[in-house]
Amino acid sequence: MNKTAVITGAASGIGRAASRRLLDAGWTVFGLDVAQARLDAVAGEFAAYQGRFRPVRCDVSDAADVAAVFAGLNTPLNALVCCAGVLRTALMEDMSIEDFDLVLNINTRGTFLCAQKALPLLRQAATAENPSRVVLLSSLAATRPKVVSGAYAASKAAVTQLCRVMAAEWAPSGVLVNALAPGTVDTPMVHAMADPSQSKGYRPSGVSPVGRIAQPEDVVDVMMFLLSDAARYVAGATIPVDGGTGAAFIPPGSNR
Numbered sequence: 001m002n003k004t005a006v007i008t009g010a011a012s013g014i015g016r017a018a019s020r021r022l023l024d025a026g027w028t029v030f031g032l033d034v035a036q037a038r039l040d041a042v043a044g045e046f047a048a049y050q051g052r053f054r055p056v057r058c059d060v061s062d063a064a065d066v067a068a069v070f071a072g073l074n075t076p077l078n079a080l081v082c083c084a085g086v087l088r089t090a091l092m093e094d095m096s097i098e099d100f101d102l103v104l105n106i107n108t109r110g111t112f113l114c115a116q117k118a119l120p121l122l123r124q125a126a127t128a129e130n131p132s133r134v135v136l137l138s139s140l141a142a143t144r145p146k147v148v149s150g151a152y153a154a155s156k157a158a159v160t161q162l163c164r165v166m167a168a169e170w171a172p173s174g175v176l177v178n179a180l181a182p183g184t185v186d187t188p189m190v191h192a193m194a195d196p197s198q199s200k201g202y203r204p205s206g207v208s209p210v211g212r213i214a215q216p217e218d219v220v221d222v223m224m225f226l227l228s229d230a231a232r233y234v235a236g237a238t239i240p241v242d243g244g245t246g247a248a249f250i251p252p253g254s255n256r
């Protein structure tokens, strides 16, 4: 098996775990991230994969950067996984315009830019038997937004809607687009919220009805399903990976 993927946000959290899983499965992975030092460190971790991890510095919110990176890949792509994302928190009345723009530009615009520029390469690799895949990272926040994270919730609701429309537009040419909607996942994005100066009162959803928070691998398992032949007829779906957190409201003080 000789498949190739681009994973954005590959230097941390879910993107890093996704990269490792695909490398283990024999894929070549172009790992895109804006954080050069962390990307270098991850490339060092993945050195044993005989050069199949290709780190590429890219700011997904920068149209010129994204266009140059995808033009330079020069290879058909079997998959694009868009993990690059940021969380900035504030009450809507306090949120700076800079932070609002940052969240929307990276989470929504960046997802759109990467998917649009990857499309010709995904179409090149697609066959009737093996459609190419796009997996976007939405969030439970898209359907169950929380106070102090309105911009983030809006950015992820937009990702879910982009997913649905791209899926309908691109499935006829052999590119299946889907998204994942995790609840709280144990990654640096959530760890940063332990610092009150960053969280500004934001509370992660925390432990799910399953009894723990997710590890990145819990999300990557469902991503692998979406990349597999078993998902050959799945398009336009946003699959919750939240241990049931979004399934029902648990009233404060309930012991369930």
Ligand SMILES: NC(=O)c1ccc[n+]([C@@H]2O[C@H](COP(=O)([O-])OP(=O)(O)OC[C@H]3O[C@@H](n4cnc5c(N)ncnc54)[C@H](O)[C@@H]3O)[C@@H](O)[C@H]2O)c1
Pocket: 008, 009, 010, 011, 012, 013, 014, 015, 032, 033, 034, 035, 038, 058, 059, 060, 061, 082, 083, 084, 085, 086, 106, 110, 137, 138, 139, 140, 181, 182, 183, 184, 185, 186, 187, 188, 189, 190
């Ligand atoms: N951790 C959670 O609880 C959770 C829950 C639901 C959805 N998600 C989503 O999953 C995705 C991955 O999140 P994570 O928890 O692994 O976060 P993370 O902070 O661990 O990793 C995100 C990565 O994206 C990179 N990035 C940020 N801005 C970028 C840019 N402009 N260009 C390129 N790369 C950029 C960061 O450098 C980082 O390496 C995000 O889209 C996030 O919104 C996370």
